[in-house]
Amino acid sequence: MIGTIIGPDMEPLNDWVLRAKAGDLEAYGRLVAATQAMVYAVAVSVLRDSSLAEDAAQETYLRAFRRLADLEDPTRFAGWLRRIVITVALNMRRSRRLTLLCLDDVPEIPVLDEAEARWSQSQRLRLAGAMLTLTTEERRLCDRRYHGHWSTERLAKDAGVDAPTMRKRLQRIREKLRKEMEVAEQRGIRPEDIRSDFPARVVELLAQPQLTDVPENPVGRTLDTLRTVYADFAHTEIPEIIDFAAARSSVGDDALYLDPLELHRIDEGRILRYDLTLPLLLAVRYQGSPLRIWAAGKVYRLCQADATHLEVFHQADVLYLDERKHLDPWRMTGLVLQSINLLLPGRSVKIVPTAYPMCSQAWDLEVEDDGRWSEVLAWGVFTDKIVRHLGGDPQLHTAVGVGYGLERLAMLRYGIDDIRKIDMASVA
Secondary structure (H helix, E strand, C coil): CHHHHHCCCHHHHHHHHHHHHCCCHHHHHHHHHHHHHHHHHHHHHHHCCHHHHHHHHHHHHHHHHHCHHHCCCHHHHHHHHHHHHHHHHHHHHHHHCEEECCCCCCCCCCCCCCCCCCCCHHHHHHHHHHHCCCCHHHHHHHHHHHHCCCCHHHHHHHHCCCHHHHHHHHHHHHHHHHHHHHHHHHCCCCHHHCCCCCCHHHHHHHHCCCHHHCCCCHHHHHHHHHHHHCCCCEECCCCCEEEHHHHHHHCCHHHCCCCHHHCCECCCCEEECCCCHHHHHHHCCCCCCCEEEEEEEEEECCCCCECCECCEEEEEEEEEEEECCCCCHHHHHHHHHHHHHHHCCCCCEEEEEECCCCEEEEEEEEEEECCEEEEEEEEEEECHHHHHHHCCCCCCEEEEEEEEEHHHHHHHHHCCCCHHHHHHEEEC
16 A cells, blocks of 8 residues: 555655655655555545644644654655654544543642632641542542532532532531631641641642542543453552551561652651552451452642643552462453553554563563654563462463553543643543
């Protein structure tokens, strides 16, 4: 097909590629003329819109010219160019489905009602501390009401109650939060001492919304899609705070695989969870039936936030323990590939062997995005030591775990260029 588009004589095309790589603009113009019908046709097939396809074609040639030096084999130019136009068109299609809010539209800690549109620094910190007194269900309601902008009627329908009952629940939550804030003020508690057992920064991080509970958010939508692949796995809630000394004594020093400087420490013994794997291993035990468990939520790592990194981000973890005759790494690999094909259909992926202290074998999965590769998940076979820790017999059982980076997947799926925009984004 490519030969039909660019003509049977490949030698002139190869020569134009070499000349264009050397900076010859006339040669690049000839390449454009020879391939523009193919590029436009591919863009139309993806976008189903002729005007958008023209924009995609123009962007394709701009990107291709900037990256021409990366093309080592000139005979592969046409296929290389086709991959670029597909990527450009897919990103344009995704961007049309995404509605991003301004970063300043929603504060980190939600207001309690329309009248409380602005919070002072002192109020914001006191509210953050008060948020930590809520139950899991109360926090979910708050995240959906004040961050996801769910109506009272929608919250009621989801909870299986009528609207007046839901309004009363929301009012009780507001009163509970205000009471906590007033008590702190009356006692003269400084905002930085709002929780004597937590540093102020930890309080703020814990109070940030859990986006996996907001289905309209790209993170929540991504998790909902993942759950369809693991429909027969049971959900479990796991703690956000870990007694790290106890964890190391039970799981061992293999529990820590990142730089200790990245940990958010509460005190000498406690930390905020830096992944979901460790708290999941601490929370579940094999009791004779296969373990098929998943968990999702926020994790915390000390870093400087930028376009690709956050201090608070979201992961989903899957744990599968069963008899060896029923479970091997390739079965889990099949589920991993199925999930990525569902989230990012048609994307090029590569599996890269890697190493994690708690695994005897492990792999990263990277996804191609506009000529670059982005790691979005990892999975591995746990060591015999971990199998024993879970209550299994290493001679009989295998345990496999998968960890998904939900923000990274959401960025690729919805064409988001800055990870800091995700908590303010919604998917139409």
